[in-house]
Structures are given as structure tokens and as C-alpha cells.
Amino acid sequence: MRAVVMERLGGTEVLQLADLECPRPGPGEVLVRVACAGVNPADWKCREGYLGAFFEYRFPFVLGFDLSGTVSAVGEGVHDLPVGTRVFAQSDVGAGKWGSYAEYACVSRTSVVEMPANLDFAAAAAVPTPALAAWAGLFDEGGLQPGMKVLVHGGGSAVGGFAVQLARWAGATVATTCGPDNLACVRDLGAELAIDYRSEDIASALRRWAPEGVDLVLDCIGSGSLPDALGLLRQGGILVAILTLVPDDAGPNHLEAAQNGLRTAVAYSRMPSGATLGKIAELLASGDLRPPRLEVLPLAEVATAHERLQQGRARSKQVLQVAE
Incomplete structure (x- = not known):
């Protein structure tokens, strides 16, 4: 799978496109084919190592806390999310997994929520964190x-x-x-x-x-x-x-x-987060909650999204389009 990979901590120069082996879902996990990845201030802070107090960095490392996409496969014990279901979630990047800057991500079932029908993938990816x-x-x-x-x-x-x-x-x-x-x-x-x-x-x-x-x-x-x-x-x-x-x-x-x-x-946003994200999904579906204004960039322009956030130049929510 194509992914944005880090081999070390540092500036935006450490964000490199590469091919990685696609992960496989373990028990209680969902493999999501990622359509879009939301970019948060926590992402550039994670890139520079500020999250070292919360988890251990293991390289190669794939960033990204928020994602939307479709269910590609499920692990043992997951029976309620058919393949093809549109979902959004916080990734398990803080639990030793690869994040959402990749074409596929394994996420705990307890974090995955079905997308509201009135949202597209870009809007959904802008929501979780x-x-x-x-x-x-x-x-x-x-x-x-x-x-x-x-x-x-x-x-x-x-x-x-x-x-x-x-x-x-x-x-x-x-x-x-x-x-x-x-x-x-x-x-x-x-x-x-x-x-x-x-x-x-x-x-x-x-x-x-x-x-x-x-x-x-x-x-x-x-x-x-x-x-x-x-x-x-x-x-x-x-x-x-x-x-x-x-x-x-x-x-x-x-x-x-x-x-x-x-x-x-x-x-801070706690993980696993599915129970609360489910409530938020209901508010999005009813129109009581609206996603932010978006700017969608291709995955290859991840450094631009990070620089805008880090320098305070982002005038809208930055979202990466990972796949069509």
C-alpha cells in the first residue's frame, strides 16, 4: 500500500511517500480502506516527537489520527460491519499501530463508527479528533x-x-x-x-x-x-x-x-472513542452539528498541510485525499 512514512522524527522533510505491506486485521479489529485523512495540529507535534510521553515511536512510522473510508476486511469477533460499509474513526496510531496517512489502516472495532449518510469522505475525516x-x-x-x-x-x-x-x-x-x-x-x-x-x-x-x-x-x-x-x-x-x-x-x-x-x-480526545463519536455522528446526521470548512489536498502534499498548521496559515481544515 502507498503511505506517508517517517523513518525518524523531524521537520516536514521526514514525511516520505513509500510502499508498505498492507496490515491485516487482528481479533476485534477492522481494516479500513482509507479515502481521506484529517490533519490535526497533533500530527505535526507527533512528527516532531512531542507525543513521546504518550507512546513509543517505532519506525517506520505512519502518522495520522483521523480517517474515513470503507471496510475492507474484519478480524475475528467482528460481525456487525460488512465489507464496503462507509466508516470514520480515530486511528490506533497511539496504540502502536500505523495511522491514517496510508491506503489501509487497522483500527479497533471500538473506535469505528458508520458515517452519517449526509457526509462525504472528506467531511467525515475532518471530524473525529x-x-x-x-x-x-x-x-x-x-x-x-x-x-x-x-x-x-x-x-x-x-x-x-x-x-x-x-x-x-x-x-x-x-x-x-x-x-x-x-x-x-x-x-x-x-x-x-x-x-x-x-x-x-x-x-x-x-x-x-x-x-x-x-x-x-x-x-x-x-x-x-x-x-x-x-x-x-x-x-x-x-x-x-x-x-x-x-x-x-x-x-x-x-x-x-x-x-x-x-x-x-x-x-483531550480519549481513545477508544467510538461511543462518543457515535453520538457525534447522530448530531451530524440530524444537522445539529456541521463539519468545518475544508481544503482537500492530495496525499503527496502532506508537507504543505503540516506547514500551514504549524505556521498558523491554515484558513480551513486540512484533509488529505488518500484514495479515490
Whole structure:
């Protein structure tokens, strides 16, 4: 099979097209013929070695956390996914398997979900990691309840866009920060207040909207980009930061928060992820959730997708077309 292979950690020069032996599904696994692979910030961080604390790198290494495609074969014990079924999933790249930058990927059955009929392969590949991270931040860590006031920092990102929609679906009132090019987009997704972080003072704008502070701040950007994040919360509120994996991002100040009667948490998309991704699939099918804007690139242009994300130049979700 054709795949993007790494023989070592490093810059985009380590991403090389090569031919590998096609994997075979083991017990409880599904072999997916990959149509599209979503590209996430975690991918370039994985390429540079930042995920070494989470799993062991074994070379040759195939990147890629998100995929869509069709079932090609199943392993022992899998009886509910006929060959040809359209599916999407997070890959098992964090569990010693090859990822989604390849024509075939073996994935645990517990992570694989049938694609909503109203999505194509590119849109489906753009969903798993960012939508699951948003879900984890809002519900698993943030304890979001109807009637809460929520600030999503970074509503123009894939994670932020899903977070705005999920919070609104759950009955919260949402404010979000974004760049000027995304103001109309985040309002369309359901944000009641859209704050241009380049030209507006975030704290002042939010204070006018929520004088006592918000119940939940979901920081989708990190690296200290949200000034005095704890000061935006009401008493007893919670700051949830999406795990960024970069060394210079210390995350929330847990001690300061506790001293001021506030709470903090760090969120990430957990694997296996099929149960939650199934709920997300239902929301996509009903139209309550929409995938982000896409730019689809051929697999051979993987370095371009990584560079855009790493340099902050991506204006839409990057997706690799692996096969027709």
C-alpha cells in the first residue's frame, strides 16, 4: 500500500511517500480502506516527537489520527460491519499501530463508527479528533449544563467550531473569540457574542455580556493566548484547556484557581472513542452539528498541510485525499 512514512522524527522533510505491506486485521479489529485523512495540529507535534510521553515511536512510522473510508476486511469477533460499509474513526496510531496517512489502516472495532449518510469522505475525516476534543472539554471535564454561559476561546478553529455548536445544542449561551475573518462564521454556528481578539479587549467585551463572569471557559488555543483567563469566570466556574502538547504551554494555573474558588481541567480526545463519536455522528446526521470548512489536498502534499498548521496559515481544515 502507498503511505506517508517517517523513518525518524523531524521537520516536514521526514514525511516520505513509500510502499508498505498492507496490515491485516487482528481479533476485534477492522481494516479500513482509507479515502481521506484529517490533519490535526497533533500530527505535526507527533512528527516532531512531542507525543513521546504518550507512546513509543517505532519506525517506520505512519502518522495520522483521523480517517474515513470503507471496510475492507474484519478480524475475528467482528460481525456487525460488512465489507464496503462507509466508516470514520480515530486511528490506533497511539496504540502502536500505523495511522491514517496510508491506503489501509487497522483500527479497533471500538473506535469505528458508520458515517452519517449526509457526509462525504472528506467531511467525515475532518471530524473525529476536533469534535471529540470539544466534547471532552465541554462535557467530560467542563460538566456543561443547560443555561450555562460559556466562552469558547478560538471559535475559528476546528475544535472551537465544534465546541460552539455542541454548547448551543446542549442549551448553553455561547460567546467566542476569533479573528475578523471568522466573525460571521461563528455567529452562524450559534455564538451569541463574537469577539475579535485582534481589535477588542476580550475581558471588557465579556464583562458587558456576562457581568458576573461565565460558568465555563474552554481554551482551544492555549500558550497564554487568553489573558487572565481565570478572571473571566464567575465564582465556582471552571477553566478547561484543550491539551496542546507543546513544551512552552504550562496550561492552567491550578493552584491560583483553587485559591480563588475556581476550578481547572485539561481535556483531550480519549481513545477508544467510538461511543462518543457515535453520538457525534447522530448530531451530524440530524444537522445539529456541521463539519468545518475544508481544503482537500492530495496525499503527496502532506508537507504543505503540516506547514500551514504549524505556521498558523491554515484558513480551513486540512484533509488529505488518500484514495479515490
